[in-house]
Amino acid sequence: MSTDPYAEARETTEGTVYTVTGGDWDSLLDSVSTDEHDDRIVINMGPQHPSTHGVLRLVLELEGETVTQARSVIGYLHTGIEKNCEYRNWTQGVTFVTRMDYLAPLFNEAAYCLGVEKLLEVEAPRRAQLIRVLLMEINRIGSHLVCLATGGMELGALTGMTAGFREREEVLHLLEYLTGLRMNHAYIRPGGLAQDLPEDWKEKVTDFVKVMKSRLPDYDKLLTGQPIWKQRLEGVGYLPVDGCLALGATGPILRSAGLPWDQRKIEPYSCYEEFDFEVPTATEADCYARYRLRVAEIHESIRIIEQAVQKIEPGPVMVEDRKIAWPAQLSIGSDGMGNSLEHVRKIMGQSMESLIHHFKLVTEGFHVPPGQVYSCVESPRGELGYHLVSDGGTRPVRVHVRDPSFVNLQTMPAMSEGGMVADVIAAVASIDPVMGGVDR
Amino acid sequence: MTEPTGTSKDDQEPTGGKQSSAEASGAATEEQRTRGGEPPREGEVEQSADGAADTSPEGGTRLAPTRERRGMFGVRGTGDTSGFGGLTLPGYAPAPAERPYGGWFDELADELADALDRNGIARSAVRQITIDRGEITFYVERERILELCRLLRDEPALRFELCSSVSGVDYTAPDGAEVRQPLHVVYQLLSMTHRRRIRLEVALDVADPHVPSVVEVYPTADWHERETWDMFGVIFDGHPALTRILMPDDWEGHPQRKDYPLGGIPVEYKGAEIPPPDERRAYS
Numbered sequence: 007m008s009t010d011p012y013a014e015a016r017e018t019t020e021g022t023v024y025t026v027t028g029g030d031w032d033s034l035l036d037s038v039s040t041d042e043h044d045d046r047i048v049i050n051m052g053p054q055h056p057s058t059h060g061v062l063r064l065v066l067e068l069e070g071e072t073v074t075q076a077r078s079v080i081g082y083l084h085t086g087i088e089k090n091c092e093y094r095n096w097t098q099g100v101t102f103v104t105r106m107d108y109l110a111p112l113f114n115e116a117a118y119c120l121g122v123e124k125l126l127e128v129e130a131p132r133r134a135q136l137i138r139v140l141l142m143e144i145n146r147i148g149s150h151l152v153c154l155a156t157g158g159m160e161l162g163a164l165t166g167m168t169a170g171f172r173e174r175e176e177v178l179h180l181l182e183y184l185t186g187l188r189m190n191h192a193y194i195r196p197g198g199l200a201q202d203l204p205e206d207w208k209e210k211v212t213d214f215v216k217v218m219k220s221r222l223p224d225y226d227k228l229l230t231g232q233p234i235w236k237q238r239l240e241g242v243g244y245l246p247v248d249g250c251l252a253l254g255a256t257g258p259i260l261r262s263a264g265l266p267w268d269q270r271k272i273e274p275y276s277c278y279e280e281f282d283f284e285v286p287t288a289t290e291a292d293c294y295a296r297y298r299l300r301v302a303e304i305h306e307s308i309r310i311i312e313q314a315v316q317k318i319e320p321g322p323v324m325v326e327d328r329k330i331a332w333p334a335q336l337s338i339g340s341d342g343m344g345n346s347l348e349h350v351r352k353i354m355g356q357s358m359e360s361l362i363h364h365f366k367l368v369t370e371g372f373h374v375p376p377g378q379v380y381s382c383v384e385s386p387r388g389e390l391g392y393h394l395v396s397d398g399g400t401r402p403v404r405v406h407v408r409d410p411s412f413v414n415l416q417t418m419p420a421m422s423e424g425g426m427v428a429d430v431i432a433a434v435a436s437i438d439p440v441m442g443g444v445d446r
Numbered sequence: 447m448t449e450p451t452g453t454s455k456d457d458q459e460p461t462g463g464k465q466s467s468a469e470a471s472g473a474a475t476e477e478q479r480t481r482g483g484e485p486p487r488e489g490e491v492e493q494s495a496d497g498a499a500d501t502s503p504e505g506g507t508r509l510a511p512t513r514e515r516r517g518m519f520g521v522r523g524t525g526d527t528s529g530f531g532g533l534t535l536p537g538y539a540p541a542p543a544e545r546p547y548g549g550w551f552d553e554l555a556d557e558l559a560d561a562l563d564r565n566g567i568a569r570s571a572v573r574q575i576t577i578d579r580g581e582i583t584f585y586v587e588r589e590r591i592l593e594l595c596r597l598l599r600d601e602p603a604l605r606f607e608l609c610s611s612v613s614g615v616d617y618t619a620p621d622g623a624e625v626r627q628p629l630h631v632v633y634q635l636l637s638m639t640h641r642r643r644i645r646l647e648v649a650l651d652v653a654d655p656h657v658p659s660v661v662e663v664y665p666t667a668d669w670h671e672r673e674t675w676d677m678f679g680v681i682f683d684g685h686p687a688l689t690r691i692l693m694p695d696d697w698e699g700h701p702q703r704k705d706y707p708l709g710g711i712p713v714e715y716k717g718a719e720i721p722p723p724d725e726r727r728a729y730s
Contacts, residue, residue, distance in 0.1 A: 081692040088677075089702050093723040124579055251607050251638075254666025265638070272641060370729035376538035377578045380634050380645060382610070393632060395615050397538055400729050408611035408634065416669050445692055 045069060051430075053082045059156065059434060060441040064418075066430065073430055076422045078415055083445040091405040095371025096122050097332050099405060101192040103392075106407060107443030108189060109152050112138075112145040112181075113385040115194035118405075120275055121381035121392040122196040125374050126330060133321040134198035135276045140211070140314040141184065141193070142276075142383075143307040147218065148177035149386035150300045150307075157297070157435035158229065161238050166229055173221055180214045183207075197331055198324035211315055215308055222308075225301055239294035243421040243433035246291050253420060254413040257388025258303070259437065261287045262295040269384035276383075280317070281310050293436035303386075328363060330372050371400035378404075387411050387438055409443040537625070540585075543577040550642060551582050557603040558584075567593055583645040591633075591648055592658040592684075598635060598644075599663055606635040606644065609660070612670035614678035618652075618704040620728075628704075631657055631680055633667075650680065659685035677702035 013024045051064040061082035067075040087106055091099045103118045104111040116138050123130060130138075155170025178188040184203055185193035193200050204210075229235045245255065247263040260267050268285040270278040286302035288295035324331045353360045376398040382391035388410030395404040414437050421433040546552050555575060562569055571590035576583045586594055598606040617628040627649035635644050648657055659682035660667045671682040672691040679700035682688055690697060699706050710722030720726075 081690075081694070084692040086701060086708075089708060090723070093708050093726075127579065252665045254609060254664070256608075267638060377540070378583075378615075378632075378645075379579055379581060380610075380643065389610060391610055391634065393611065393613060393634065397617070398535065403617065404613075404615045406611070406613040406615075406632075408613075412669065413611075413666060416666060 046074065059439050062439065062441055064430065066427065068427065071426050073422050073425055073427060076419045076430060078418050080444050083441045087446050088405050088407065091402055093401065095400045096196055096374055096402060097371055099402060100195055104190045104192055105442065106446050107385065107409060107411060107440045109149040109440050110145055110385050111190055112141045112194060113383055113390055115191065116142055117381055117383040117390050117392045119194050119196050121379050121394040122374065124379040124381055125377060125394060125396055128197060128325050128327065128330060130198045130325060131322045133318060134323040136314055136318045137199060137203060137323065138194055138276050139278065140311060143310045144177060144180060146307045146386050147304050148174050150304050151177065153300055153438040154225065160431050160435050163229060163235060169224060169228060176214060176217055180210060183210055195332055202323050208315055211311060215311055218308055222304060236294060238432055239292065239297060241292050242425065242429045243293040243436050244291055245417055245421050249420055253417045255417050257410055257414065258296045258299045259414055259417065261285065262299055263291040264289040269382055269389060281313050283310050293432045296436040332367065373398060373400055385410055388414060407446055409446065411439040411443040415439045415444055540576040540578065542574050547577055551577055554642065561597050561601045561604060565597060581645060583647055585647050588648045588650060588657050592660055592663065595660045595663045605639040606637045608636040608638060609664035609666050610634040610636050612667050612674060614674045614680055616678060616702065616704045620704060627651055629655055629678060629680065631674060655680045656683055658683050661685055679703065
């Protein structure tokens with residue numbers, strides 16, 4: 007006879023039959039059925055639950071199926087990136103910050119580099135700025151697609167998931183071709199870019215735009231008008247504009263409440279003022295509005311990409327100042343990526359000074375004048391801000407990231423309390439938190 | 447000595463801005479040293495000398511400079527044979543801005559001064575105003591931070607309705623040199639109505655890291671303040687539930703303090719042993 011409390015056994019004519027129950031559910035029900043707990047139970051969702059966006063833990067107090075209180079517990083993905091940046095030089099910081107919000111790596115790089123450039127009081131060349139815009143918008147499409155895909159999966163729209171990840175794969179393929187890596191690119195550097203785009207980038211980007219234009223209408227067919235999708239999202243996760251401002255929510259959450267706040271329009275950076283695009287807004291302030299805004303933003307991103315392809319002209323992609331410009335004449339060597347032999351031959355044969363400069367720039371890094379700046383960009387999730395402090399040395403004193411996921415996740419209780427358990431999932435999906443950014 | 451930043455010695459200085467910190471900071475430190483070298487003690491109010499104090503909310507104690515840097519290459523504990531090891535680069539103290547500030551900064555400072563008067567808050571609540579790289583920073587007395595935030599949020603002419611971020615900065619020198627009030631709390635505020643961004647900064651002693659919480663004015667500061675407590679050990683008085691947020695509840699220490707080690711182990715690469723990052727040679 008088994009004594010396993012979760013596999014109750016009873017004898018039948020066919021032999022022993024075990025009834026396997028889940029975890030401590032029975033004892034939980036027993037304790038709830040006695041009146042002392044007032045029919046309220048507290049349950050943990052996650053960390054690591056298929057519908058909690060990674061290692062996020064939700065603590066829900068339930069009365070029947072109604073959520074009376076909800077709290078999120080974070081920190082499971084804390085990697086100390088901010089502290090690590092203080093022990094590397096300013097250029098090496100790029101490889102750290104790109105790993106924070108891993109769905110929007112290029113936004114992290116761009117915001118960080120804009121901050122460093124502000125501290126240095128230099129401006130990246132025009133070609134580099136436009137390429138940054140191009141890459142950021144491609145990245146925005148990828149990030150929103152993942153939001154739609156995982157959101158669809160969490161709500162049971164599994165075809166939405168496969169479709170979303172299929173298109174996102176196109177984005178990653180393109181980014182790999184343009185920057186060399188699918189994620190964690192470290193392509194945008196203080197002063198410009200690590201290197202120029204490959205020669206036939208224009209064709210690749212144009213092909214990508216064509217593919218996206220043919221496939222995006224599928225999302226409208228698959229999700230936008232679908233009755234189940236609408237029923238799950240409409241009127242769910244409501245957060246009006248005053249709630250957004252009090253809780254600091256930005257990005258699609260704020261715009262779904264009717265405030266057209268977009269850093270690209272308000273405080274244009276990287277030549278965004280030259281681009282013609284709309285900031286989609288809605289007034290319903292619910293999950294469905296946020297879903298529609300994300301789809302609309304993908305369309306706007308495609309518009310920006312098309313304009314960027316027209317605007318980008320040949321030119322340098324790194325500042326002229328050789329005291330800042332990282333020597334990156336890269337080629338694929340026997341040990342992966344390295345400076346090309348041709349370049350090494352040149353700096354070693356040409357002059358002793360350039361060799362010394364190369365060496366000092368790589369080992370020491372460049373000095374950044376003391377002071378502090380706050381630079382922010384519009385990431386797919388809202389205001390992504392970098393507070394950078396320098397004391398004049400070659401390493402940051404402080405790199406603080408105002409990650410929109412971290413701030414937006416605070417709105418989860420306001421969106422979920424009083425609703426059903428299933429609506430918590432919809433609300434979290436519409437916040438679109440990326441735990442790498444939340445925990446940093 | 448005259449070039450405290452030392453970004454580029456033989457190239458042109460990239461810090462050519464009007465309100466650039468580089469030269470001004472040297473002057474500020476110099477000024478403080480000539481005044482007797484004794485930094486003003488906490489609580490002791492030192493009025494700003496210029497006549498602009500009438501229209502400016504600025505007044506009160508000046509900020510202490512951060513650490514001095516030694517040696518051209520900042521190398522410590524190794525044989526620096528360059529002969530530049532004896533150089534001393536003065537610490538950086540943000541320079542107080544002078545009127546006119548330019549742009550909307552003057553208007554904002556006037557409005558803030560008026561608002562302080564109307565609400566009966568002493569102007570010394572703002573210790574110093576610094577404008578650097580197109581950003582304005584108000585250094586605030588810590589006892590006044592909550593009132594000031596409420597003022598900044600509610601006054602129609604100011605209307606900073608969004609608190610973007612609250613975080614800490616630890617200016618403690620890595621070599622143990624003395625820095626007065628090294629622990630700073632930084633607030634990034636945004637006015638969507640007027641499309642302005644400002645920064646508030648509060649300097650604290652490590653021995654007394656208390657600051658009033660602004661959660662009742664900006665509910666979004668809840669998690670930010672918890673993170674600042676977690677990482678820097680700043681205690682926000684009046685916070686509804688000041689618990690750790692990123693580190694486990696039973697963690698000891700505050701990881702982003704400068705005296706908290708980064709940690710790590712040496713790794714071997716192609717036969718050579720590479721020390722962990724915080725034990726590698728630093729050039730600063």
